[in-house]
Amino acid sequence: MRQVKITFLIHNVYAIGGTIRTTLNLAAALADRHEVTVVSMLRHRARPRFVVDPRVTVVPLVDLRENSADANDPLLHQPAEVFPTAEKRYGQYSRLTDQRAREYLRTCEAEVIIGTRPGINVYLARFAPPRALRIAQEHLTHDTHSKKLRAQLARRYRDLDAVVTTTEADAAVYRAKMRLPGVRVLAIPNSVPDPGPQPADGSARVIAAAGRLVRAKRFDLLIEAFTDVAAKHPDWSLRIYGSGADKERLQRLIEEQGLGGRAALMGAVSRIEAEFAKASIVASASDAESFGMTLVEAMRCGTPVVATDCPLGPAEIINEGVDGRLVPMGDRQALAAALCDLIADEPGRRHMGEAARAAARRFDPAHVAHAYEELFGDLAATRSSRAWQRRKARWRNRAGRALRRLRR
Structure with missing residues (x-):
């Protein structure tokens, strides 16, 4: 052209x-x-x-x-x-x-x-x-x-x-x-550009999430699901990146669930890929996504994603069970179970991360x-x-x- x-x-x-x-x-x-x-x-x-x-x-x-x-x-x-x-x-x-x-x-x-x-x-x-x-x-x-x-x-x-x-x-x-x-x-x-040659290796005991801290993103559901995860896997932590009107409510929920020191609101960052590469799983509990930018950013880092199957984007990004997991909207138990499945299966987690990195190439800016x-x-x-x-x-x-x- x-x-x-x-x-x-x-x-x-x-x-x-x-x-x-x-x-x-x-x-x-x-x-x-x-x-x-x-x-x-x-x-x-x-x-x-x-x-x-x-x-x-x-x-x-x-x-x-x-x-x-x-x-x-x-x-x-x-x-x-x-x-x-x-x-x-x-x-x-x-x-x-x-x-x-x-x-x-x-x-x-x-x-x-x-x-x-x-x-x-x-x-x-x-x-x-x-x-x-x-x-x-x-x-x-x-x-x-x-x-x-x-x-x-x-x-x-x-x-x-x-x-x-x-x-x-x-x-x-x-x-x-x-x-x-x-x-x-x-x-x-x-x-979403390739973040570089250093993909996540799947060994960090960290679940990450990112987005605006607003109710539609359902970080409250993610925190509640992580309460169940933490009971089974006490050496894992949750890091949530972003800012927004829901910050104080989410911080109170973290404290009420007894997750102080295990779950943390990390604030907004401009290079989220660097943080996703430090995690072994990225989670999204949204009730609605117009696309699902953070899902692709995580996949480009070789980090598998667990996301709610909300309208409209996740199902067009994630191939269920191959390069990520899709769970029903609003289902705390299903979200916690999918996270626990990946935590318990480190080889499977690494394989899914590799598949995610390969699949996400279709979103390359070129x-x-x-x-x-x-x-x-x-x-x-x-x-x-x-x-x-x-x-x-x-x-x-x-x-x-x-x-x-x-x-x-």
Whole structure:
């Protein structure tokens, strides 16, 4: 494929999160052949917490730091008018972000522009130049959005070229529930780079977990299951990495279960792979995952994963019994039993870790970047036919509305 200019639009590249990690991974892989820019809607610190490939240009739009010129702009304190009101991040957006997004996109020279969250995808649909390919990534899922937000997105997503989900299951939901004529809806997984030549050796008596400390991640269930594990295997420990609103409740639960010194909240880290490589098992007790980034990160380290079979990602990542274990959602006994099975079988654990490392190669950034390049080529080749599909759909909608008015 010839070299093209590619721009990613992201909420805040200076923070920590799965969308930031996977965006930077993909940007770096695409930078091998293309000119790549990451546009951060917001900025709250001097430098990004994650390492940014030096070939990737970072452009912040609104500076939230106290000493910035934007801090005194009156538009910063006025609610956004374009960013959708039903989006969870709406309170962090303003008329200033609306204005900066409009100004940047209307003069953007990129040939491909990729949005990375629903509200930003609305900016993309509203303001990006028609000559650019407009691609919306979905890092959550269709069904986790409110009915109001889905309605707001459906109106705007019709002007996009593609909607990319992280799982085929979620792509199928979008195709069934959001009618988008002329818009390609497909799944491309998140990318996770190889952490290096030193995989986990399976000897550490450590179970690790990572993610935002929020109720949906069910770290409480994991701690309760580890209580059962610890009773049988007192020499094993649990380390949970992350930060969030549930921290105090989880710490109390650790103390109530008598796990002080055995289970610990380790805080957030920017290089979680280094911690996963120090563990022999990685666990996830989530009730919902749009993808399952930590599962892939663990597998790339050669660390087997025990995860709940929650919607939508784990079953598309883990081959049950081969490179990891899947257990029913919310089942403390099943989670504890799967962990104990792996603890008791060190050779089997090592073999599963090797299988996990091999299976996770399909998430290498180079493979994912190639899938995006194929998408760019397909969208460019079908631009005219897809535009015709959109026009036909609009004519049918207008004719239908006119007919309903006549009948009334």
